[in-house]
Amino acid sequence: MSGYDLRKVFATTAMGSFSDSPGAIYPALHRLEKRELVSGTDEESSSLRRRRVFSVTTAGLKALTGWLERPVTRDDIIRRMNDLMLRFAFMDGALGMERTVRFLNEIAAEIAAYLPELKQYLATHAEEMPLSGRLALEFGIEGYEAQLRWAKSSIVLYQEEERKRK
């Protein structure tokens, strides 16, 4: 893909919620190129308008799998759920279903460990909190509960898929 292609993807799908600003994309591509994680070639064409197409190198693929394999931390759950979902979206293609299930189990375990803390905090502080603060906290708790349900049902889905393969 070219930088412009990426811009269009980020601007239209908005899924990973990446920035579609050229000031983010082009410098990022150049950094990746300097680190040899991607390589860009000027597309040959009859026209004068140049278009630089990038592809992932073997080193880049290795870095990607390294990122995907990082253990799930409590901090990932609290502050970087978006990153976890992004890793997940790449995962079964790059690491296979078995490893993906392990990843989902890690997520479920971290959420299951964190939830009681939040509930404990709510239980002890609900009285002194203003309504909006309490609701904001409940919003968070319900979000984590939804995520936990999602992780568990996804694990089941993968296991069914795995059984089908055999």
Add this chain to the structure above:
Amino acid sequence: MSGYDLRKVFATTAMGSFSDSPGAIYPALHRLEKRELVSGTDEESSSLRRRRVFSVTTAGLKALTGWLERPVTRDDIIRRMNDLMLRFAFMDGALGMERTVRFLNEIAAEIAAYLPELKQYLATHAEEMPLSGRLALEFGIEGYEAQLRWAKSSIVLYQEEERKRK
């Protein structure tokens, strides 16, 4: 509060998921002070250890309410839900219940407008997507649905609360 007090709050409650790093907090307080949104005074004490306590100025309070009053955009929903929750947590104390309900209605409206787009995307692209990608998208959709339910039930709660007051 002093910078150190803030650090402790951010390190222990982790709710707004602010950074508790001194490299974030102290420069931020100095910036706010330079813009006269907070004012700091060295706490007088018999000890030599200094402790600088900050309080919000009237200009700071005005800036806060200005921030709280900003309209809810689609982009807020997609990329800055955390910010919206933070605003909400401050809101009824600073703007009152009626304005808070309006805020919740804006959030609900934006989510209700965005959800069909996501579902449409899923419906048309589900076939070509890998299982993990599809599930990641479903994760997002379920999250927004949970948020919409939360907003609606919170609105009801506030309206009941308002009726009690009268």
Add this chain to the structure above:
DNA sequence: AGGTTCATGTAACCCGTTACATGATTTC
């Protein structure tokens, strides 16, 4: 001919992370 889209880039600015530094006070 003029506006839109394709396509890539740069520069100023802001700000968070990481890591280090400094000194006072309390605790064991």
Add this chain to the structure above:
DNA sequence: GAAATCATGTAACGGGTTACATGAACCT
């Protein structure tokens, strides 16, 4: 007296935002 905690700060680095710039090709 050593370790932990209180308390504040700075500097290098990375990277995103905003805004601007440039030019080709396409469409009407």
